[in-house]
Amino acid sequence: MSPKRSKEHKRPKEHESYALSKKAFLQLGVVVLGALGVTTLIIAIAGQEVGPKGPEFPGEFDDEGKGGIVPGGEMLQPGDLVSDREVARIVSEYMRSGVDVYPEPTIIESIYYNNMVRNGVNPDLAERRARSTRIANNSNYACSDINQSCQYDSLVGLVAEINEHEFKPGNPEDWIRFVGLRAHESFVLSVAGIEDDGVQENYGVLGTRNIYGEARGFWATNESSVEIDLISPEVYAEGREWGKVNLPLYFYGEAQVRDYYKR
Amino acid sequence: MRNGLDIPESAKKNLIEKRYAPFTFMQQSIDLLDDENWVKWWDGAVSLDTAVAYHLKGDRVGFFHQVGQRVKANSAVPQDVALSHSDAAALGVVSFADFILTPWGEEAEALIRFTHERITPAVILEEAKKISKEIAPLKSLNLAKLFFTQSGS
Numbered sequence: 001m002s003p004k005r006s007k008e009h010k011r012p013k014e015h016e017s018y019a020l021s022k023k024a025f026l027q028l029g030v031v032v033l034g035a036l037g038v039t040t041l042i043i044a045i046a047g048q049e050v051g052p053k054g055p056e057f058p059g060e061f062d063d064e065g066k067g068g069i070v071p072g073g074e075m076l077q078p079g080d081l082v083s084d085r086e087v088a089r090i091v092s093e094y095m096r097s098g099v100d101v102y103p104e105p106t107i108i109e110s111i112y113y114n115n116m117v118r119n120g121v122n123p124d125l126a127e128r129r130a131r132s133t134r135i136a137n138n139s140n141y142a143c144s145d146i147n148q149s150c151q152y153d154s155l156v157g158l159v160a161e162i163n164e165h166e167f168k169p170g171n172p173e174d175w176i177r178f179v180g181l182r183a184h185e186s187f188v189l190s191v192a193g194i195e196d197d198g199v200q201e202n203y204g205v206l207g208t209r210n211i212y213g214e215a216r217g218f219w220a221t222n223e224s225s226v227e228i229d230l231i232s233p234e235v236y237a238e239g240r241e242w243g244k245v246n247l248p249l250y251f252y253g254e255a256q257v258r259d260y261y262k263r
Numbered sequence: 264m265r266n267g268l269d270i271p272e273s274a275k276k277n278l279i280e281k282r283y284a285p286f287t288f289m290q291q292s293i294d295l296l297d298d299e300n301w302v303k304w305w306d307g308a309v310s311l312d313t314a315v316a317y318h319l320k321g322d323r324v325g326f327f328h329q330v331g332q333r334v335k336a337n338s339a340v341p342q343d344v345a346l347s348h349s350d351a352a353a354l355g356v357v358s359f360a361d362f363i364l365t366p367w368g369e370e371a372e373a374l375i376r377f378t379h380e381r382i383t384p385a386v387i388l389e390e391a392k393k394i395s396k397e398i399a400p401l402k403s404l405n406l407a408k409l410f411f412t413q414s415g416s
Binding site for chain 1: 293321324326348349360363387392
């Protein structure tokens with residue numbers, strides 16, 4: 001899922017021409033300078049109301065945060081980073097004791113961190129991403145849809161946002177599903193960096209794919225389609241088009257979950 | 264297994280069924296990664312570890328290229344057509360799709376063809392069309408549910 005505040009403005013506009021006469025250019029310059037002056041005045045008056053506020057987003061020391069998207073939700077309180085075995089012990093204890101699923105920082109951050117490090121992400125970066133997890137509700141989310149958890153590039157770098165709809169009371173065994181979702185997300189988070197400037201992928205006889213939005217690993221925010229798309233095929237169900245599914249991303253995300261469930 | 268959780272067997276079974284009940288296809292496909300014959304055939308080309316390494320680097324084309332190279336290496340006939348890097352990646356895309364989308368218990372027809380015939384760009388395209396038209400839509404219901412049941416990305 002892409003954040004609802006997309007980076008459409010970064011896309012090249014292919015069919016527009018901006019040729020200006022010298023006179024028009026000068027007139028435009030006057031207008032722009034005037035607008036800048038007014039904007040500066042407004043910013044000065046508005047003070048804290050304008051622009052990203054770094055200190056409010058712990059983790060904003062990561063040079064990957066180029067997207068300019070303000071993270072949604074609220075920061076998850078910091079937990080301990082413990083081993084998978086300890087995560088398993090805590091989860092088992094919660095299920096035995098009938099504890100409902102809740103935003104448990106140690107479980108969430110440890111799953112993200114352990115998998116990212118195991119997948120080769122620099123430990124410092126993995127910790128920053130794990131520590132930047134957001135808990136959102138349907139009024140402060142940054143994912144595409146309500147009731148949706150997602151991961152996206154933001155001012156503080158790549159973050160995971162978990163929607164409160166995942167915390168439903170009355171079924172402690174849902175802890176395992178919850179763990180599985182976090183493990184799946186760990187694969188999405190397991191990239192060394194984010195490419196914001198466009199990427200082209202050449203698949204020869206199958207065509208060329210142009211990525212216009214952010215690209216991270218096997219996932220791209222926006223990419224051109226090709227005639228026969230076996231990487232992100234269109235999905236139809238019950239006669240209705242649902243959208244595209246990125247096969248390698250989902251397949252290996254689930255393969256990562258498989259490791260948790262099988263042992 | 265690398266990450267396994269120590270959870271009660273009953274709870275594990277229940278949760279696996281719950282998680283995959285709407286899309287048993289995906290569970291079965293993932294199980295293929297552990298199938299002894301396939302493990303040997305792929306020799307790590309589609310393993311989670313390999314995928315993670317390419318995913319980390321952001322090299323999706325590289326991933327599919329090495330998948331294609333593995334398919335070509337498995338051929339039972341001489342492969343005298345030199346595929347370009349991008350066509351080898353295309354071979355990987357088609358092979359990967361065939362591997363995970365072929366219904367459980369059925370033969371992966373594209374992979375069989377690639378093993379027993381000369382692999383040319385035209386053959387790759389032909390198999391891609393076949394999978395796109397005949398195989399992928401059959402799995403769409405499962406995938407749709409996966410897409411909307413999962414957390415997003």
